[in-house]
Amino acid sequence: MSSAPQLASGQRSQVFIGGPAQAQPTVLFETDELQIEAPNWSLDGKTLYVNGNGLLWALDVSTPESGLRHIPYDGLPELNNDHVLDPDGEHIFLSGNDGHIYRAALSGGAVERVSPDDGMWHFLHGVSPDGKRLAYVELKDFSNPGRLAVLPLTGGPVSRPDTGTGHIDGPEWSPDGEWIYFNTEGFTSAPGHAQLARIHDTSGEVERLVTSETVDWFPHLSADNQSAAYISFPPGTLGHPPNLDVEVIVVSSRDWTTPLQRYRLFGGQGTINVNSWSPDSTRFAFVAYPIAHDGE
Template sequence: MCAQPRTLASGQRCQIWVHDTKTGDSFLILETRGLLLEAPNWTLDGQALIVNGDGGLWRLDLADPGLRSIALTGLPAINNDHVLDPDGQHIYVSTYDDWQIYRAPLAGGRARRVTGKDGPDGLLHFLHGVSPDGRQLAFVGVQADLTAGRLRMTSAEICTIGWDGQGFRQITRAGVPADGPEYSPNAEWIYFNTEVFSGHAQIARMRPDGAGLTRLTYSETVDWFPHLSPDGRMAVYLAYPNGTNGHPENLWVDLMLVHDEDWSNPAHAVRLFGGQGTINVNSWAPDSRRFSYVAYPTD
């Protein structure tokens, strides 16, 4: 787990793609060798993608692709865990250095820290979900040691907290890594990945209070980051090769597509060189037909 923004290796490119689930085609939106970009969010008006890179946020307008920095103040460098507020005007971001969650104006401006008022001391916060009504945040609460510029995780559990920073709640207690918690569009479930069933990451869901834990994928691949489409009819997740530990960068991975909650029969959507940063957060378009992802090919 990196403790600072990632950079491209020599000879490596960053590519932002959009995949059309109806046609099966992917379209290259932007390619750069100068900046490692991660984790697209799609704006609610469908006009732009929001990505992170070099510790900041960037807007990529789809009608005329080009990066524009979103100027934010009052917070440390931003990592690849960020989710739009359902109001469409704000974004929640996770940060390096203090490992907290902030709410910031999507157009730029001063950010407000959300976490750090309630919950265990020393907890690292990695945001992944915002409830449809905007009142609750779902995040990974991590205990870790910093060694040689990298974080060595000692525990990772799914937690929730109110948008005002009150009402901290830890909702998993399995003692095994869990990640990627995201609310379903109807707010009835939290989808996430966990190692509790098989010793390697599989997709699961549970009620927002932790009840009703259900395993969804039964695969040999290491499955991460389930993302539901806005209409709830599809989901995409990232499948690492068998034997992968954590969610590293620079591996051949697959994006798998689930239709109508049929998790037993996922369809292959995309094969790419990436992993970390590819789809860490929900990247579905408002039309529930397209999603965005990032690849990191090398020459």
């Protein structure tokens, strides 16, 4: 039996499209048959890639009514929602529920494990713009905080930049490769109080992006480096759980303190775990999980 997230009775997955100039997001696709998560937008702008029921699926942006198309892989373990496109536009990196990261063609077929057999869990979030390194969260076990790890795909040891003592998640490079953006619990002693930050890829300088009362996760920059989106959980939230009233917030990358758009929805885990910006940087995708009440 799959351990992947499942929809509750009366619940559905809704893929929304929003952007810096879009006050109200629009529904691209919805289903009550599958809990789909974490859209990636293809580099040609034609397809969204999502996970659901431990598998990878493709959704045509121009004809979403055609539904989800399963992408079959050989020997790939059940997937979670940490998957990121290879900059070559033809491959994808996938995190399996066995704790390893795999590289595969977007067309399906054989897969290659790329994470080391080091006894750690590896949760992928970022690929460097040149496609030569992966940024992931490294965990010995789930009682310890996650750490930033950077894996050179061409060989060599894993590096572990110092982001402080707090749990981190969501590390991904800026499009220019200068910074790695992430969320961290290291700025406060309040349990679970994640805030947004970035670390310089060469100097190791850490910079806090926002100071807020909310619990903020998964900063994602647009391809032109001008806009960003992230998810905001209610104060006191521990981790990034599902099924909460949350906000997806859009900002200018030059001013993270002033929201351009705020999208309120019922979601959380799965809504925007990975970068989902369109290649032209005008819009991005995210997922809500509304539950119908009796009589609706």
